[in-house]
Amino acid sequence: MSSKKELIVSKIKNGTVIDHIPAGQALLVLKILGITGREGYRVALVMNVESKKLGKKDIVKIEGRELTPEEVNVISAVAPTATINIIRNFEVAKKFRVSPPEIIRGRFKCKNPVCITNVPREPVEPVFYLVRRDPPLFACAYCGRYHEIADLML
Numbered sequence: 001m002s003s004k005k006e007l008i009v010s011k012i013k014n015g016t017v018i019d020h021i022p023a024g025q026a027l028l029v030l031k032i033l034g035i036t037g038r039e040g041y042r043v044a045l046v047m048n049v050e051s052k053k054l055g056k057k058d059i060v061k062i063e064g065r066e067l068t069p070e071e072v073n074v075i076s077a078v079a080p081t082a083t084i085n086i087i088r089n090f091e092v093a094k095k096f097r098v099s100p101p102e103i104i105r106g107r108f109k110c111k112n113p114v115c116i117t118n119v120p121r122e123p124v125e126p127v128f129y130l131v132r133r134d135p136p137l138f139a140c141a142y143c144g145r146y147h148e149i150a151d152l153m154l
Helices: 028-032 069-075 151-152
Strands: 015-022 042-051 054-063 083-088 091-097 104-105 127-132 137-140 146-150
Touching: 015 028, 028 042, 028 069, 042 151, 146 151
Parallel strands: none
Antiparallel strands: 015 054, 015 083, 042 054, 083 091, 104 127, 127 137, 137 146
């Protein structure tokens, strides 16, 4: 009797599949998207599975939610190798490769405690500019402090 190794995760009818996420980054992808599990979406999360392209990878499937182009590009900050598949009626309707955005607005917090974006009486939306693509490095538009994506996610 032969033994087969296989991973069984059901197809989704409508939603998004994020594939080729670097191993261990899927939870950060969910955090960027604001998915906590309380929204009502059916989410499949697979971590550290074998991949010919990456060695190991993570996969996220979100039933009932299509990502916006802005969300797709923000994901690239933590998963530059990711591919995004928009699923409609069990078929891939659109496929994207991610690319770090030139500007990220309002999604992350500057780590500089004296940055104007961290002063409670100053309602300023944090803005970050891409300084380097690989690995992604961003600069705060207000104080100029450089941030790797891991710094922004904490």
